[in-house]
Amino acid sequence: MPSLQIIAVIAISAVLGIGSVWLAVVGDVGFEAIRAGAWTAWPTAGADDSDPYIRARFSRTGELPISAAEGTAFVATADSAGETLVGHCDYLITGRTPAAQWWTLTLYRDADLSLIANPTERYGFNSTNIVREPDGSFDIVVAPRARPGNWLPSDEKAKALRLVFRLYDTPIATGGSVADIEMPRIERGHCR
Amino acid sequence: MSDHIQPIRGPVTWDAGQKGRWSIDGGRLGLLAAITVVLAAIVHLVTILVIPSFATRDAWSRINEIAEPIGITLLPRARPGDEVLPGLDPAIVYGACLFDLNQGPFAITAPMPGDYWSVSFHTREGIIFYAVNDEAAASRRFDIEIRNAQQMRQFRLEYPEPDEEILTIEAPGNIGFALIRALVSTPSLRPRVEAAVAATVCETFVPPPPVTEPVGPPLPRPSPLR
Incomplete structure (x- = not known):
């Protein structure tokens, strides 16, 4: 009928x-995403003209957006080959960072953006505590078990991980060139 | 096209045709599918637009829950399983001040040492209407006043000359919070950075009760002798 x-x-x-x-x-x-390799940023997050999808997402998760005047947050939930970041694999984050006064790199569980508990209380690196190569580049190893060098502890049981690279005071967010942003690569290593 | 329009004109024949309850000819199915897609698109757009108004666990709600109504509140340091907001940067000390311009203009003053800091003003709807960091503010004291449109008009009338020392910003909404971010570059500096953020002064200027007599020197009255 x-x-x-x-x-x-x-x-x-x-x-x-x-x-x-x-x-x-x-x-x-x-709609207003900047993509650089495995990384995505939404520089208009929090702006009064930001697209409604970005606004809806932030009001759902409860995250605090970073305004363009403060910096930019690049998010990666997959490696440079496009595979989802998982807790039982090791990842090598290697390369350089774009121009920024300061940066921090933090590892979260993707499900609820919570930090991963570990005995060293290390949840990320920043531009001052990272150990660099002589040429200024760096290697960070994301792994559930301790590694020499810049080890970022993950959780073997985590189904999905999220890396957030926050650039504080960066020309990218305030109208700098988007095309030639060089972000570090994320390469998958050994999986258990 | 006419195939799609025709069936809508003839629902009588459809009823009178003694067909089975669920038998639909192709034209009518196409029309129903088209209506479904258009309706789904409308539902999609409306839902996306109203989500922020109905969010109960957004940043504003979470900060309003833990922040003191007056003065600055340091967000507790993010630790695994004990985060007041998701996705906080563990290398940042966050301080929040709630403001309600219905009560009067809001002012924030802070001595900000340390490596990197920024202050941003968020409305209840999640819009950042002003933000400044240490580099951009180098030539200024960190001394910001927030007023709504009406308070701004009144302020401009009372002080037509702009004040170089105090930055006055017009807020698009009456309710929101100011957020201070300060970077802890090495863990040993954390107590100092936390103390600096805690020393931020946030205050609301509650206007004095309206006076009937105009303030200031009395107007010269015309002399009755002249």
Whole structure:
């Protein structure tokens, strides 16, 4: 009957509409993203003209956005080959950073953006405590077990990890060139 | 196209046709599918736009829950399993001051030593309407006043000359919070950075009760002798 069809149309469109919102918000959709290798940034987050997907995502997660005047946060949930970052694999983060007064790199569980407990109480590195190569580049090893060098402890049981590279006071956010941002590579190593 | 439009004109024949309850001809199915897609798109857009208004666990709600109504509150240091907000930077000391411009203009003053710091002003809706960091503010004292549109007009009337020392910003909303970020470059500096952030002064100027007599020297009255 037509009334049944109307109900079916309304129900299906509600499921499709709300379901697609859920996927967009959980899946980090944003029209104003900057991509550099494995890394993505949303420099308009928090701005009054930011796109509604970015705003919806931040109000869902409860994160504090960094405004362009303060810096930019680059997020990676996959390695440079496009594979999801998982707790039971080791990752080598290698390369250089774009121009910024300061930077920090932090590892989170992707599910709830919580930190990963470890006996050394190390949750990330920053531009002052990283050990660099003579040429200014650096290597960071993300692994559940201790490693020599710049070891960033992860959790073997974590299904998905998130790396956040925060550049504080960077020309990128305030109209600098986007095309030639050089971000470190994330290479997958040994998996258990 | 006419195939799609035709069935909508003839629901009578559809009912009268004694077809099975669920048998639909192709044209009508196409029309229903088109309506479904358009409706789904509308639901999608409306939902995306209203999510921020209905969010109960957004940054504002979480900060409003833990922050003191007056003065600055240091967010507890992020530790695994004990984070007040998700995705905090463990290398940053965060301080938050709530403001409510309905009560009066808001001012924030801080002596900011240390490596990197910034202050940003967030509305309840999650919009950052002003932010400044140590580099950009090098020539200024860190002394910022927030006023709403009405308070701003009044302020401009009372003080037409801009004050070089104090930065006055117009807020798009009455309720929100100021957030101070200060970087801890080495763990040993953390107590010093925390003390500096805690020394921030946030205050609301509650205006004095309205006076009936105009303030200031009395106007010269015309002499009755003249």
